[in-house]
Amino acid sequence: MKINGIEFDENTPEKPDMLSRMERRAFLKLGLAVTGAFAGGTILSLSSIAGRAFASPDAHAKQYPYKPHYSMLIYQNRCIDCERCLEACAKTNHVPKYGYRTAILEREAPKSTGLKREFIPVLCNHCNRPPCVRACPTTATYKNEKNGIVMMESKKCIGCKTCVAACPYNARYFNEERKAVDKCDFCFATRLSKGMKDTACVEACPAKARVFGDLSDPSSEVYRMVHQIEKTVWVIRPETGVAPNVFYTRG
Amino acid sequence: MAENNTKVTQAGSDIRMFWAWQSIVARLTGLGKTFYIWFGISAALLAAGLAAGMHAFFVGYGHIYNVTREVPWGILISTYVSFVVTSTGLCLVSSIGHVFGSREFMPIAKRSVYLSILTIMAGFLVMFFETENPVNMVVYNVLSPNFTSNIWWMGTLYGAYLFFMGIEFVCLQLERHKLATYAGFLGVISGIAAHSNLGAVFGMLTARPFWYGPYMPIYFIASAMMSGCAAIILFTWMASKINREPLEGTMLRAVDVTRQVGILMICVIMFFSAWKIIAGLVGGEAEREAFLALITGPYAFNFWAFEVLAGMVAPLVLYVMSRGTNLNMLVWGSISMIFGIFFMRYDLVVVGQIVPAQFEMGVNEYPGLLSYTPSAHEILVVLGGIGMVGTLFLLGEKIFAAHRVEEHAHEHESRPALEPVQQSE
Numbered sequence: 001m002k003i004n005g006i007e008f009d010e011n012t013p014e015k016p017d018m019l020s021r022m023e024r025r026a027f028l029k030l031g032l033a034v035t036g037a038f039a040g041g042t043i044l045s046l047s048s049i050a051g052r053a054f055a056s057p058d059a060h061a062k063q064y065p066y067k068p069h070y071s072m073l074i075y076q077n078r079c080i081d082c083e084r085c086l087e088a089c090a091k092t093n094h095v096p097k098y099g100y101r102t103a104i105l106e107r108e109a110p111k112s113t114g115l116k117r118e119f120i121p122v123l124c125n126h127c128n129r130p131p132c133v134r135a136c137p138t139t140a141t142y143k144n145e146k147n148g149i150v151m152m153e154s155k156k157c158i159g160c161k162t163c164v165a166a167c168p169y170n171a172r173y174f175n176e177e178r179k180a181v182d183k184c185d186f187c188f189a190t191r192l193s194k195g196m197k198d199t200a201c202v203e204a205c206p207a208k209a210r211v212f213g214d215l216s217d218p219s220s221e222v223y224r225m226v227h228q229i230e231k232t233v234w235v236i237r238p239e240t241g242v243a244p245n246v247f248y249t250r251g
Numbered sequence: 252m253a254e255n256n257t258k259v260t261q262a263g264s265d266i267r268m269f270w271a272w273q274s275i276v277a278r279l280t281g282l283g284k285t286f287y288i289w290f291g292i293s294a295a296l297l298a299a300g301l302a303a304g305m306h307a308f309f310v311g312y313g314h315i316y317n318v319t320r321e322v323p324w325g326i327l328i329s330t331y332v333s334f335v336v337t338s339t340g341l342c343l344v345s346s347i348g349h350v351f352g353s354r355e356f357m358p359i360a361k362r363s364v365y366l367s368i369l370t371i372m373a374g375f376l377v378m379f380f381e382t383e384n385p386v387n388m389v390v391y392n393v394l395s396p397n398f399t400s401n402i403w404w405m406g407t408l409y410g411a412y413l414f415f416m417g418i419e420f421v422c423l424q425l426e427r428h429k430l431a432t433y434a435g436f437l438g439v440i441s442g443i444a445a446h447s448n449l450g451a452v453f454g455m456l457t458a459r460p461f462w463y464g465p466y467m468p469i470y471f472i473a474s475a476m477m478s479g480c481a482a483i484i485l486f487t488w489m490a491s492k493i494n495r496e497p498l499e500g501t502m503l504r505a506v507d508v509t510r511q512v513g514i515l516m517i518c519v520i521m522f523f524s525a526w527k528i529i530a531g532l533v534g535g536e537a538e539r540e541a542f543l544a545l546i547t548g549p550y551a552f553n554f555w556a557f558e559v560l561a562g563m564v565a566p567l568v569l570y571v572m573s574r575g576t577n578l579n580m581l582v583w584g585s586i587s588m589i590f591g592i593f594f595m596r597y598d599l600v601v602v603g604q605i606v607p608a609q610f611e612m613g614v615n616e617y618p619g620l621l622s623y624t625p626s627a628h629e630i631l632v633v634l635g636g637i638g639m640v641g642t643l644f645l646l647g648e649k650i651f652a653a654h655r656v657e658e659h660a661h662e663h664e665s666r667p668a669l670e671p672v673q674q675s676e
Contacts, residue, residue: 098313099320103616105609105612105614105615105616105617106614106615106616107612107613107614107615108615120612120614122609131456131457131458134397134399134400134455135399135400135401135402135452135455135456136397136400136402137388137391137392137396137397137400137402137403137406138387138388138391138392138395138396138397138403139395139396139397140391140395155387156387156391156395157383157384157387158382158383158384158385158387158388158391158392159312159382159383159384159385159387160381160382160388160402161318161323161324161383162400162402162452164320164323165323165324165456165458165459165604166456166458167458167608168457168458168608169608169609170320170321170607170608170609172320173320174313174320174323174383176311176313176314179383179384180384236609236612237458237608237611239457239535240457240458241457242457
């Protein structure tokens with residue numbers, strides 16, 4: 001998919017040194033993911049982190065006592081880049097053409113055996129330690145105490161864009177119509193607060209690549225997949241220490 | 252005691268006469284052509300900047316500036332950093348004199364305080380045209396503060412800093428030297444606190460490995476002192492030209508000691524920068540990519556020609572060789588440093604963002620470095636900020652007649668406080 005503002009021309013595959021570095025990196029990433037490690041990251045199912053980082057498995061729930069603790073699980077291999085989720089999101093949340101709340105990234109490894117390409121949906125990770133919330137001078141962005149969603153109070157936004165710079169996931173953009181920074185709010189304003197159970201992107205996906213649920217509810221698929229150690233589940237950029245709530249797996 | 256009374260009342264009536272309307276007008280008229288030409292150029296730059304900024308304000312910054320969601324901070328942020336860094340540096344270096352008592356630094360004090368106020372106001376002007384909702388800033392910084400936000404601390408502390416520097420300047424004008432010292436001290440404290448928070452705005456973002464670490468707040472303070480020295484030398488020389496007075500005596504000595512502090516700070520910054528780069532080159536992928544962009548990639552010319560050569564090496568060599576007496580070398584060294592430092596800030600802000608957040612994912616959308624070039628509007632706003640410093644400096648030199656009132660400052664050095672007039676009758 002196209003992203004505005006990126007100069008592709010500078011980095012065409014014709015440059016041989018660029019290509020080999022890219023290929024090597026992509027192939028290595030696929031290989032490492034299969035063996036269960038991730039360059040710059042670790043296997044990050046909550047149970048393993050709970051054992052390592054907290055005194056008891058309950059400690060995580062105590063520190064992040066959101067009810068429901070909204071989170072998303074993404075099956076990378078199921079995404080076919082049909083972009084229905086992008087359309088549904090833009091339509092439901094009035095996202096202008098120059099911006100996006102969620103995107104689909106494409107990773108290619110032409111020399112790999114088997115699967116040579118996959119699509120990775122990305123969005124706001126609603127981190128447990130959100131760097132945007134820490135950095136915002138006016139608390140225009142804040143983490144909802146009840147459900148853990150990182151939300152925007154547009155009227156307070158001064159447009160300094162520190163949150164945009166702080167986000168490890170490029171999840172935020174400045175919305176000229178709202179005159180404030182905008183980002184995914186798990187469709188809280190447009191759907192969840194009106195009683196609907198899923199986000200627009202989850203409902204629109206024909207391949208069940210996105211799963212939305214309550215991380216504190218043992219009956220939810222997100223809980224089950226995150227609290228097991230057989231299938232690899234990971235997060236993007238764990239080294240930033242933000243403790244995201246969007247998990248990735250294949251299956 | 253009666254003698255003191257006469258001196259105090261004499262100074263008092265001098266000051267009243269000085270500030271009479273006719274006296275101010277007299278100081279501004281009948282000046283040389285060069286003065287009016289430079290004033291005209293500065294005013295034109297300021298006007299152009301204001302026009303471009305207001306136009307961008309109404310169109311919407313996002314539609315007209317070249318910043319994007321991936322590179323949200325551009326030349327306006329780096330120019331803001333340049334101005335406030337110079338302001339803090341002016342405050343810190345001049346405080347060595349009139350706050351911490353080193354006599355040799357005292358002659359440059361008042362001009363430095365004035366310039367530190369000007370440069371921070373220019374920084375605020377540039378920031379007004381950068382943040383999308385500047386009015387919200389004033390309202391919600393007060394109503395809805397976030398004490399974990401470096402931006403909040405920086406904004407609040409710079410407000411306090413401007414307040415204290417303003418009080419100090421007024422006190423220096425009124426020759427209330429003891430009060431000026433206290434205000435200056437509070438200005439130094441708030442300046443250091445504000446400035447290190449500005450460094451931490453960048454340094455506490457874990458998402459940006461080029462910036463992240465404890466280094467930024469410390470580097471900003473050292474860098475401020477370096478720029479402050481250059482600014483003091485340059486503006487002192489410019490003032491001597493404006494007032495058609497040779498730069499000599501205690502003023503030249505003050506320039507010399509400023510030069511020595513400048514030499515030390517250049518060495519400190521060179522040391523910091525070298526280790527920052529060496530450590531960055533053995534960092535993670537994204538970090539390495541950023542540092543490589545700076546030293547061998549698209550920003551290599553900026554770095555080696557402007558940052559290193561113009562910003563650090565040439566000033567160091569010129570300052571040392573001048574031995575504190577060769578004005579030509581001192582001035583060119585300062586000009587070179589200020590020019591190079593502008594690019595130091597630009598590279599710092601931009602290179603920190605050109606490695607995309609998703610770089611290590613190895614996706615097609617982010618195969619390499621992002622790019623950013625300033626738009627015409629942004630460049631005009633930058634020139635507007637420079638024009639503001641120019642116009643207010645030129646006006647200030649004449650209105651406040653700094654050199655004349657400096658004489659009174661020296662007279663009163665041995666009596667730092669103006670005692671209340673004692674009625675002995």
